[in-house]
Amino acid sequence: MENTILVTRSSMPKLDEYVNEISSMWDSHWLTNMGPKHKELQAELCEYLGVENIDLLTNGHMALELTLQAMNLQGEVITTPFTFASTTHAIVRNGLTPVFCDIDPETYCMDASRIEKLITDQTCAVMPVHVYGNVCNIEEIERIAHKYELKIIYDAAHAFGETYKGRGIGSFGDASCFSFHATKVFNSIEGGAVCFKDKQLGAKLYELKNFGIHGPEEVSAVGANAKMNEFCAAMGLCNLRHVEEEIENRCKVVKHYCSRLSDADGIRLTAVNTEVKSNYAYFPVVFEEKLFGASRAEVFDRLARNGIGARKYFYPLTNTFKCFHKKYDVTKTPIALHISQRVLTLPLYGDLALEDVDRICDIILSCKY
């Protein structure tokens, strides 16, 4: 369709820049296994993200899954159902039991004031998500984790490049996991990273991402393969040079959306947290049908008929997934359920034209009564 606008558009460097970045690989023939591009990206990300330790992986999911495995946990992990499948799957695939905490209606992140009631003698960790780049209640989560000796693993897939109170978002918790998937603010085509505090955890993670190989003649763990290859690392190096500009451009798009939509009754936008340097990863809008006069479904359909792809993100909640065979009680997370039934994330990427934002907003506002 003409004038089609998708919900996101992967950022890419100029072709010349990428070709230049990968050309040395035609001399070295070094394509993967922690080569020079991998090392260079690792060092640059440490600096950019303001973290001490980072390891690169094939994707954000393996970052979460292998981090949990490296911690050698057992029992229950308190998490949120208002997230991408990956968060919950990483817990379940480790043989751990997810315990779902309801979300804060303002930030859509785990409501930290509800965590303590969910703690049992089986609880070993919390896995909160910085949903849409909104930062979790870090202080309260840390207080509780410290009191009950729980590990904190942040799913920071949406929070690349953000700071909270001036500190890199990846520096919080025992570990913070990023995704560099094509649809994220910063991409390496596919890719992910774990930022961690404990160097022993890092060593374990490194083993797990490389078959448990410890030395040329020693295999000391039953590891997987989750190494980032050189082509992906090269893409990451190129995109990292432009990520600040990408975030600035996203900021302009978000401000324009806000100027058009913030006064409309029945539309709820995310509040700004002045302690956070935002990456403008997503633009979620919650439609309260009674006030707005149209349901989320009606808005979604009208946008779709006009070639505009909004996303019901996150819908459905992970604790309602078919694969879990009604194992979890969704009535225990009513706020997450409420939001998931009403939210749409609108198209957002750095080079989305402001005229297109106007067109999207005109269509949305035309749904009102």
Ligand SMILES: *Cc1c(COP(=O)(O)O)cnc(C)c1O
């Ligand atoms: C994208 C995403 C992941 C998974 O990352 P991949 O790189 O796609 O494996 C995990 N959690 C959240 C919240 C995400 O948005």
